[in-house]
Amino acid sequence: MTIEPARVLKAIEKLEQIDPTHEFAYERAFLAFLSVRSLPAVVYPFHNELILYRTRPHDNDVLFEDISEITNPKPHLIKNFARCNRPFQSKFYCSEDRPTSFMELVNYWVSYKKPGDHLYATVGRWQISGDVPTLIVTSPDKELRTSDFDLYHGSHYDEIVKEFDKPTQEASHIFYRYLYDKFRKSAKNDPLVYIITAAYCNTVLALNEPGIAAVCYPSVPFGGQGINFAFNADFFAPERFQLTNVMRNRFKVYALPDNLLGFRENEAIDAKSIDLATGKIIW
Secondary structure, eight states: OOOOHHHHHHHHHHHHTOOTTSTTHHHHHHHHHHTTSSOOOEEEEEESOEEEEEEEEESSOOOOOBGGGGSOOOGGGOOSOOSSOOTTOOEEEEESSHHHHHHTTHHHHHTTOOTTOEEEEEEEEEEEOSEEEEEEOOOSOGGGOOSHHHHHHHHHHHHHHTTSOHHHHHHHHHHHHHHHHHHTSOOTTOTHHHHHHHHHHHHHHHHTTTSOOEEEEEOTTTTTOSEEEEEEGGGOOTTTEEEEEEEEEEEEEEEEGGGEEEEEEEEEEEOSEEETTTTEEEO
16 A cells, blocks of 8 residues: 655654643544554564563562562553663563663663662563564664664665555655654653653554554664663563563662763572473562
8 A cells, every 4th residue: 555755744843843741642642543544554473582681660679579579561651762662561561781781770760769769679680582573763864773673673664665656655754753753752841742742652552452562762862872672561471471580679769960870780689490380480
């Protein structure tokens, strides 16, 4: 199906006009994406190659004993929009390494911590087995591909788009330039960002169910150099996700110039073992 550039531009105009405080803000974003009729989507199949890290932050000095306590939360606990989810929608968020996983929590930590406070983070190392068809958001412009992520997946984008007719190629470039900006933008002072990115993810995932298992996108705090994944809740299953290591970290908050905060790790405890059969973590 040919996608006309004018249709994409009209959808983007509708998205930018959304009032994020309106009761139907998310629904309007969803409908704007549907108005494109055939959404461009770059899907990359990972094969038995993912080792990822998921961090659960907590204020109390506890050692979680149940694996379920460090997996994705129950839907009723999700009260806000995030990069790939709406409220009451649970995703298994994780990152390619521990530093990226921690960095994703910085904005959350600085919102309520002060110098001298302690905070805790329990991070699990997960090995994902089998095929993982993953929605990729990358730049359509080669000159903007500076990270390893964009250099690798940008070429995959090129291979897919070159099979389209000319109008659809142009429409895809316009669309992905817009998405590229939104997925790399902080939502700290702009609530519309998460409404748009979550609506895009859910539109594509709903139209392709169950063909896409996750969304892969760069880390905003790391300037696009770290990689994050958001797995569909239905895809998270013991036969696919194996917890191999767990560590509980303690950080102390300290003051930096210009009223900024820093976080210094001052304790790390490794779990002694993991009993996958019983779902228990042994410290």
